[in-house]
Amino acid sequence: MVRLAGGEIPADLRPLRMRLQSEPRRQKVAVILKLAGVACISLGLAWTLCYVFFGRYELSVVFIGLTGVGMLALHRSRRSDSSSLLLVAHGVFAVVCAIAVIDAPMAWVPRSAHLFLLPLAAGAAFTFERRERYGALIFPLLCIAAFAAFAMGALDPLAPNVSPPLEVRAWGAKLNTTTSMLLLATLFAINRIDSGKRLRLERELSRAVRNGEIEVYYQPQVRDHDIVSGAEALVRWRHPSGRLLSPDAFIDLAEESNLICEIGLEVLRQACETLSHWSADPRTQALRIAVNISPVQMQDPSLVHSVSTIIREAGIEPSLLEFELTESALATDTATVIERMEALASSGTSWALDDFGTGYSSLATLRTLPVGKLKIDRQFLIEATRQESAQQLLGKIIEISHVMGMCALAEGVETPDQRELLIQLGCDHFQGYLFARPMSRKELDVWLDTSAAPSKPRL
Ligand code: C2E
Numbered sequence: 001m002v003r004l005a006g007g008e009i010p011a012d013l014r015p016l017r018m019r020l021q022s023e024p025r026r027q028k029v030a031v032i033l034k035l036a037g038v039a040c041i042s043l044g045l046a047w048t049l050c051y052v053f054f055g056r057y058e059l060s061v062v063f064i065g066l067t068g069v070g071m072l073a074l075h076r077s078r079r080s081d082s083s084s085l086l087l088v089a090h091g092v093f094a095v096v097c098a099i100a101v102i103d104a105p106m107a108w109v110p111r112s113a114h115l116f117l118l119p120l121a122a123g124a125a126f127t128f129e130r131r132e133r134y135g136a137l138i139f140p141l142l143c144i145a146a147f148a149a150f151a152m153g154a155l156d157p158l159a160p161n162v163s164p165p166l167e168v169r170a171w172g173a174k175l176n177t178t179t180s181m182l183l184l185a186t187l188f189a190i191n192r193i194d195s196g197k198r199l200r201l202e203r204e205l206s207r208a209v210r211n212g213e214i215e216v217y218y219q220p221q222v223r224d225h226d227i228v229s230g231a232e233a234l235v236r237w238r239h240p241s242g243r244l245l246s247p248d249a250f251i252d253l254a255e256e257s258n259l260i261c262e263i264g265l266e267v268l269r270q271a272c273e274t275l276s277h278w279s280a281d282p283r284t285q286a287l288r289i290a291v292n293i294s295p296v297q298m299q300d301p302s303l304v305h306s307v308s309t310i311i312r313e314a315g316i317e318p319s320l321l322e323f324e325l326t327e328s329a330l331a332t333d334t335a336t337v338i339e340r341m342e343a344l345a346s347s348g349t350s351w352a353l354d355d356f357g358t359g360y361s362s363l364a365t366l367r368t369l370p371v372g373k374l375k376i377d378r379q380f381l382i383e384a385t386r387q388e389s390a391q392q393l394l395g396k397i398i399e400i401s402h403v404m405g406m407c408a409l410a411e412g413v414e415t416p417d418q419r420e421l422l423i424q425l426g427c428d429h430f431q432g433y434l435f436a437r438p439m440s441r442k443e444l445d446v447w448l449d450t451s452a453a454p455s456k457p458r459l
Pocket residue numbers: 019219233234235246247248251260264267291292293294354355411412413414431432433434438
């Protein structure tokens with residue numbers, strides 16, 4: 001059963017209802033990996049057969065390698081993360097360089113395999129995000145440097161003295177040139193369309209706050225097994241098309257364009273309105289709201305002033321507000337970030353460290369932060385249900401948070417078994433689909449009311 005925080009509320013029965021990289025990006029990476037997989041496998045097999053046919057078995061090895069990279073790309077398309085993309089990009093780079101060494105110019109046939117380094121460079125520059133410096137900048141530069149080295153013939157002394165017949169090579173050079181240039185042109189076209197869409201989205205997003213399109217959804221947080229202690233405020237965008245967009249579709253863009261500062265404050269404003277609305281009812285007046293603060297907002301010198309003004313104007317009790325910050329926010333200008341956290345904490349609000357365990361903050365840094373809660377990333381819970389060692393790690397994280405005088409909240413609790421495991425490990429704050437999905441304020445009010453009905457199933 002789930003109860004409302006605040007001692008005077010009787011224990012009521014509540015209903016039971018059951019995402020880390022952004023979803024559009026995952027889909028884009030999955031498509032790229034699948035395409036790369038199919039292209040590498042078909043080209044690899046075709047050239048392996050060709051070289052075997054002409055009895056150049058030793059040269060077919062690199063094309064078997066190309067097939068291998070293709071299979072790796074298909075396998076990794078299920079994970080669709082940046083590290084898979086980088087791994088496959090390096091695999092393609094290594095194989096293309098090996099093929100380009102073999103493909104040294106002979107008589108009237110020029111080298112052509114190295115041309116594939118150009119679409120590889122462009123593909124990486126367009127696909128990796130600006131903040132992924134290695135993938136978006138250093139790797140493309142490496143491809144261009146290798147391209148220049150092959151074009152100048154710098155690696156020709158490494159070429160073996162075996163080659164398929166000149167006619168086959170001449171035919172291959174035409175095919176390589178056409179394919180690589182078509183690939184390059186396609187990448188530029190896709191990038192142009194992509195940038196157009198991004199610009200349009202950015203323009204629309206810049207008007208979203210003014211047009212009242214920013215909505216806040218709330219996901220209940222539960223403590224001591226069954227007491228609703230409050231909710232996390234999660235932003236949604238009611239796009240002019242009528243679709244309700246989840247943060248995955250626009251937070252990255254909002255952060256890159258700094259619009260997140262304006263959007264974040266709007267979320268805070270609405271969260272304060274909800275707190276003010278709840279304060280009138282003794283059953284809800286003790287509920288707290290957690291508001292996400294982006295690392296970009298932490299770099300804004302006017303943050304403390306703007307946040308304090310909103311809280312003061314709303315007339316709410318500051319201790320009912322909690323701010324959530326990810327470890328990545330501490331990566332730049334840690335001292336200023338901590339100073340701003342402290343300034344806000346001194347007004348009575350509290351801080352939670354979000355997605356804990358996914359960043360690199362040291363325990364020493366953690367001790368210096370004015371943080372009262374660690375939100376353990378969902379991935380730890382998923383792994384803890386599969387592996388004994390991951391379970392022990394989860395237990396230690398909960399223990400560490402308690403030793404440091406903080407409480408631990410497990411995110412993404414989806415099943416009763418996960419909840420039981422967490423209780424056994426000493427965790428007493430939970431959030432996840434098991435309790436409720438994020439919902440509008442109206443729906444939350446109904447949820448809070450109806451879940452008090454004794455006919456609803458117990459958690
Ligand atoms: P987050 O802060 O880690 O928020 C939790 C996300 O996990 C939410 O996705 C929530 O719907 C989802 N979730 C909750 N329980 C479960 C579960 O049991 N299973 C699964 N699979 N997922 C669960 P949402 O609302 O799409 O938000 C995604 C991210 O967008 C948030 O992750 C946060 O980083 C960011 N975000 C959301 N609202 C804001 C905001 O107002 N400001 C800023 N700066 N970022 C925000």
